[in-house]
Amino acid sequence: MKLSDYVIDFLVTKGITHIFEVAGGALAHLLDSMYDRKDISTVSMHHEMAAAIAAEGYSRVSGNIGVAMATSGPGATNLITGIGSCFFDSIPCLFITGQVNTYEFKFDKPVRQVGFQETDIVNIVKPIVKDAILVMNPDKIKYYLERAMDIAKSGRPGPVLLDIPMNIQRADINPGSLESFYKSSTIESVNEFDDAMVKQIVQLIKSSSRPVVLAGGGVRLSKAQDELLKFIHKTGMPVVASLMGLDAFPHNDQSFVGMLGSYGNRYANLTIANSDLVLALGTRLDTRQTGTKPETFARGAKIVHVDIDPYELNSKIKADFPVNSDVKKFLAILNNYITKYDKDKIQSWKQRIKYYKERYPSYKTSVNDTIEPNFFMHRLSEFLLEDTIVCVDVGQNQMWAAQILEVKKSQRFLTQGGMGSMGSALPMAIGASFAKPGKTIVLITGDGGFQLNIQELQTIYYYKLPIKIILLNNCCYGMVRQFQEQYFNSRFQSTVIGYSCPNFQDVVSVYKIPAMKITRSVEIVKAFQKLFSNAQPMFLEVSINPNFKALPKLSVSRPIEDQDPLLPRDELKSNMFIDILSEDEKK
Numbered sequence: 001m002k003l004s005d006y007v008i009d010f011l012v013t014k015g016i017t018h019i020f021e022v023a024g025g026a027l028a029h030l031l032d033s034m035y036d037r038k039d040i041s042t043v044s045m046h047h048e049m050a051a052a053i054a055a056e057g058y059s060r061v062s063g064n065i066g067v068a069m070a071t072s073g074p075g076a077t078n079l080i081t082g083i084g085s086c087f088f089d090s091i092p093c094l095f096i097t098g099q100v101n102t103y104e105f106k107f108d109k110p111v112r113q114v115g116f117q118e119t120d121i122v123n124i125v126k127p128i129v130k131d132a133i134l135v136m137n138p139d140k141i142k143y144y145l146e147r148a149m150d151i152a153k154s155g156r157p158g159p160v161l162l163d164i165p166m167n168i169q170r171a172d173i174n175p176g177s178l179e180s181f182y183k184s185s186t187i188e189s190v191n192e193f194d195d196a197m198v199k200q201i202v203q204l205i206k207s208s209s210r211p212v213v214l215a216g217g218g219v220r221l222s223k224a225q226d227e228l229l230k231f232i233h234k235t236g237m238p239v240v241a242s243l244m245g246l247d248a249f250p251h252n253d254q255s256f257v258g259m260l261g262s263y264g265n266r267y268a269n270l271t272i273a274n275s276d277l278v279l280a281l282g283t284r285l286d287t288r289q290t291g292t293k294p295e296t297f298a299r300g301a302k303i304v305h306v307d308i309d310p311y312e313l314n315s316k317i318k319a320d321f322p323v324n325s326d327v328k329k330f331l332a333i334l335n336n337y338i339t340k341y342d343k344d345k346i347q348s349w350k351q352r353i354k355y356y357k358e359r360y361p362s363y364k365t366s367v368n369d370t371i372e373p374n375f376f377m378h379r380l381s382e383f384l385l386e387d388t389i390v391c392v393d394v395g396q397n398q399m400w401a402a403q404i405l406e407v408k409k410s411q412r413f414l415t416q417g418g419m420g421s422m423g424s425a426l427p428m429a430i431g432a433s434f435a436k437p438g439k440t441i442v443l444i445t446g447d448g449g450f451q452l453n454i455q456e457l458q459t460i461y462y463y464k465l466p467i468k469i470i471l472l473n474n475c476c477y478g479m480v481r482q483f484q485e486q487y488f489n490s491r492f493q494s495t496v497i498g499y500s501c502p503n504f505q506d507v508v509s510v511y512k513i514p515a516m517k518i519t520r521s522v523e524i525v526k527a528f529q530k531l532f533s534n535a536q537p538m539f540l541e542v543s544i545n546p547n548f549k550a551l552p553k554l555s556v557s558r559p560i561e562d563q564d565p566l567l568p569r570d571e572l573k574s575n576m577f578i579d580i581l582s583e584d585e586k587k
Helices: 005-012 025-032 048-062 080-088 121-128 138-153 195-207 215-220 223-237 265-275 327-338 341-358 375-382 396-404 425-435 455-463 478-487 504-510 522-532 569-574
Strands: 017-021 041-043 066-070 091-098 131-136 157-166 211-215 239-241 256-259 277-281 300-306 321-324 389-392 412-414 441-448 468-471 516-520 538-543
Touching: 005 025, 005 138, 005 157, 017 048, 017 425, 025 066, 025 091, 041 455, 048 066, 048 080, 048 091, 048 412, 048 425, 048 455, 066 569, 080 091, 080 121, 080 157, 091 138, 121 131, 121 157, 131 138, 138 157, 195 277, 195 300, 195 321, 195 327, 211 223, 211 265, 223 327, 239 265, 256 265, 256 341, 256 396, 265 341, 277 327, 300 327, 375 396, 375 468, 375 522, 389 396, 389 425, 389 455, 396 441, 396 468, 396 478, 412 425, 425 441, 425 455, 425 468, 468 504, 504 538, 516 522, 522 538
Parallel strands: 017 041, 017 066, 066 091, 091 157, 131 157, 211 239, 211 277, 239 256, 277 300, 300 321, 389 412, 389 441, 441 468, 468 538, 516 538
Antiparallel strands: none
């Protein structure tokens, strides 16, 4: 049996239905092994970066491994952005690269290259993968494939890469005699927490009068949404979410507060700041959540931090109870321990949070018929079906969507966190569409990000994917422009000066995707009615004034409760249960 045939057969046994790729000579045998198969399909993308991110989107939605393939040299290096995103956001993906024949590889020779397009991709990607292997022995292919799948999914998930030279791809193997990874390895278990610690945490939860749950991306990754919902319905505790945890808990549940962080809802940040207990689940507690001075984060609270990665515990925020565990297992045990909970004890706390939300709403109706981005997102929520998958790009559009969209239980909110690459939403949507055929995918992007992978409009058209593209066009790199306005005296170099974009109506129409454009608030509802009137791909361009900012926003060195635009000092102080402002912060 040819080795490349075995690789594809193996992926089929793992339930993988689609492989995202761009053709190349060093990939020829693997592509040929896909020819005319009915049990698995290729999705031919138009750039390897897009193929990698499509695999990421496929994995996020399917819950299975995403797979992307690329040829040697530039094909392999073009995967790197998507690989990095999977690493930072803990998404299990397998990346397979073709490589020159082993007899053309330079190995330790002091030359730059021997084979055409020879590139040592394994050593290039090692800092951003859980594992990377150059396959040199054909008889080890089963071992490496099983090992790769196990490593990608176990512990904190992430990407793995197999680099397979052409002569290895075409090698003849005997599947029955291949070595298995599972017979020769022991699987490490995650460190478990002890019974005494659980009892202490339960007692802390019961005695707290201002508790809050912080739901991170690890809730969804560990498939802990139902356990979290069960816990919240038992206790009534309020829930705030990180950017990556936005679809971990239904926003229409009365316990949901909002998103916290640098661009978080002001009321969510005030909730964390005033809490006396933070139950942080599956989150890195990075500075975009906590502010650049970690010591100011939730200063009056005890912190229980649960994460599957032991290196994240006490890394940025000192926790009173650092718990190295899978979030789902932790919540299941917590739910078993908590049989009674006095919800009345936190009613005044929840009333205070309600006051924050009423006092500091995150959107207002449009003025002078100008389309206000946050209000636009509010109206969009009203049109989303119960099982809609929303894919959001990076930039101001990401923050507007994250602040406002009401994500219901069966909906998904997909966006990149750690890597944060502009242009990621379009290929993410493609991957999501293949993971859930027939589901409506809503793609939210900006004019800058859209141009980075605009070639994948052809992929959407070719496969007739039901992707609804919403482009917020402010004719600039808005997020960086906002940064330049705040810190560089409005010197808009390369964000406005030097930046340009085409007539998107003309461009999208060339790809035979129906396109429309709105410029006034009064046009929003009719545009949505048309956009969602059928299951065909469609494009909606929304004109946004470049002066609109993503607000509130946290400035450097301020605590998360003190976002721009700054509240009057007396008002901020009145919002706090205790005086936790420093003398500098009071000014």
